Amino acid sequence: MxxxxxxxxxxxxxxxxxxxxxxxxxxxxxxxxxxxxxxxxxxxxxxxxxxxxxxxDESWKAAVIEQLGRVQHVSNYYYAEPQSRLAELLCTKSGAKRVFFANSGAEANECAFKAARKYSAMKYGEGRAKIVSLKGSFHGRTLFTLTATGQDAFHRWFGPFVPEVGYAEANMEDLRRVADQKTCAVVIECVQGESGVNALPRQFVTALEAFCKERDILLICDEVQSGNGRTGKLYAYEHYGISPDIVTTAKGLGGGLPIGACLFFEKTEHVLQAGDHGSTFGGNPVCCAGAVNVVSRLTxxxxxxxxxxxxxxxxxxxxxxxxxxxxxxxxxxxxxxxxxxxxxxxxxxxxxxxxxxxxxxxxxxxxxxxxxxxxxxxxxxxxxxxx
Ligand SMILES: Cc1ncc(COP(=O)(O)O)c(C=O)c1O
The missing domain is CATH 3.90.1150.10 (Aspartate Aminotransferase, domain 1)
Known part of the structure; x- marks a missing residue:
């Protein structure tokens, strides 16, 4: 054509x-x-x-085609080698304990938000479900991630939104005001991509980490765009010397195939259990084979x-x-x-x-x-x- x-x-x-x-x-x-x-x-x-x-890219293509010639999809009723290998690779490289695979950045963030709410509900009971995001952020187009996106322009037409989401400016004074007793997690992009490619101030990010740790509020780093070597580190949060509780990533992870990942660190390792969350295509073997090639080359x-x-x-x-x-x-x-x-x-x-x-x-x-x-x-x- x-x-x-x-x-x-x-x-x-x-x-x-x-x-x-x-x-x-x-x-x-x-x-x-x-x-x-x-x-x-x-x-x-x-x-x-x-x-x-x-x-x-010859090496990436070969990895994907090799898996395509074996089996293209198995569903999450069964184990799949590329998925297990990718989970191990991501954990080994990042220090995460476990990984959930999704198909996109938005879905990786949905998983993170759900896990944060469950973590808090199990530990503290109901009434501590608030997710705080930053103004100018972008976290996806599903209703929960759209709600968490701190830009009004994206919200037009699509309400009512998911309750218990708050927005703060990237300074501790405002963050303290918004992240109250009802808050279970704060989500940040260390570099806000969609709103102008703005790196968050270092002082703010380190103070935020300390604030979250003190209150057992989970710190989620959305590395959907900034992850996978984009900033010269595996994840952009590494530039800030912080240790998030959950990291989400997608985009570059698959090298051009749709895959997202939600990485759980120590506190959140066991939060999601069988039946809590899932995805038909999540961890698809072909996408995972592509991602194994990507991540193993990010030396x-x-x-x-x-x-x-x-x-x-x-x-x-x-x-x-x-x-x-x-x-x-x-x-x-x-x-x-x-x-x-x-x-x-x-x-x-x-x-x-x-x-x-x-x-x-x-x-x-x-x-x-x-x-x-x-x-x-x-x-x-x-x-x-x-x-
Ligand atoms: C930081 C961030 N989070 C989430 C998303 C949503 O990712 P996806 O379009 O794969 O759902 C994007 C997409 O641009 C993004 O930049």
């Missing part, structure tokens, strides 16, 4: 939930995609921080390379005309810009570069394997557009 045929079909039959850019892709390699028009595009978006190794050496690439891109971006600020951590980059971010993204696309936006910022979250040539090509397009 050529592009106009795809576009026509989609406009006629697909739900109208997405405002697409006028392009579709047929293939590519690493951080270079090929459009239906045969044109090459440098990818600074990685399918929204998802294609950790870009497209067509210290690889993460150092990510940090090096991030330093390189950030230094260049800081010198560009039209850039007011470079935010975020590692290869999760926000650009404060003088022009309209959506118009910048559209103009970049015309010139062969894919970038994302986050409110008024340009968001750059390339494959972690992006080469110097690809970075340079993309940066030179961006430089021209930003001028």
């Amino acid at each position: 050529d592009f106009s045929q795809i576009e026509q079909l989609d406009k006629r039959y697909h739900a109208e939930t997405y405002a697409y850019f006028p392009v579709a892709f047929t293939g590519g390699k690493n951080a270079t995609l090929i459009g239906t028009d045969g044109k090459e595009y440098i990818d600074f978006g990685a399918g929204i921080a998802t294609n950790i190794f870009g497209v067509n 210290d050496e690889f993460l150092l390379e990510v940090q090096g690439k991030a330093d390189y891109m950030r230094a260049k971006l800081k010198g560009f005309d039209g850039v007011t600020q470079v935010t975020g951590l590692g290869l999760m980059i926000g650009l404060g810009v003088k022009k309209n971010s959506k118009e910048i993204a559209a103009e970049c696309l015309k010139r062969g570069l894919l970038v994302l936006t986050a409110h008024e910022r340009v968001r750059i979250v390339p494959p972690l394997t992006i080469t110097k040539t690809e970075m340079d090509e993309g940066l030179s397009i961006l430089k021209e557009v930003l001028k």
Whole structure:
């Protein structure tokens, strides 16, 4: 099909939930995609921080195809080797005790919120079910995670919402006001992706950890976007030296296949028991085989390379005309810009570069394997557009 045929079909039959850019892709390699028009595009978006190794990565593909040739799905009535191996790998690397597998970031967060409520109900009885999130946060589109998303724009039309959710500014004064006696958990993104790629202040995060520990309020780190090596560490919370009770992740974990994970640390290890939670596709063997490949390749050496690439891109971006600020951590980059971010993204696309936006910022979250040539090509397009 050529592009106009795809576009026509989609406009006629697909739900109208997405405002697409006028392009579709047929293939590519690493951080270079090929459009239906045969044109090459440098990818600074990685399918929204998802294609950790870009497209067509040989080792990842081989792992996925190998599992596809065995068995594609078994359900959670039975054991599955890729799932058990991935759970072990995640626990060994992170220090978590157990993992629940979901299909997306929102579902990983749903699991975390449910576990937090059960932890509290078992220990303290009813009436301590409040989840506190931060203003500007994004935690997903299911009703519970949408409720916990601290941005009013997402709430329009969809009430009534899940009760016992509160929102605090990222400072201890406001947090103390909102996180009252009825609170069982506080959820944070160490780098808020959707609202502008803002890293939380270090002082706040460490004070929050101490506050939560004192009151036995669970600290949940949503690493859906910032996890899996994106910031130069396995998880962004490691930059802050904190120990969360639950960590959720998704996006990059599968390298481009749908999988989410909820990691339980010491306090929460045994909270969820048989029958409490589940998912038909959660822990799907093909997705887990892809994720085993991803996580096992996120070595210290690889993460150092990510940090090096991030330093390189950030230094260049800081010198560009039209850039007011470079935010975020590692290869999760926000650009404060003088022009309209959506118009910048559209103009970049015309010139062969894919970038994302986050409110008024340009968001750059390339494959972690992006080469110097690809970075340079993309940066030179961006430089021209930003001028
Ligand atoms: C921090 C964060 N949490 C949760 C989600 C929801 O993930 P998903 O779209 O996989 O449900 C996202 C998605 O962008 C995210 O950035």
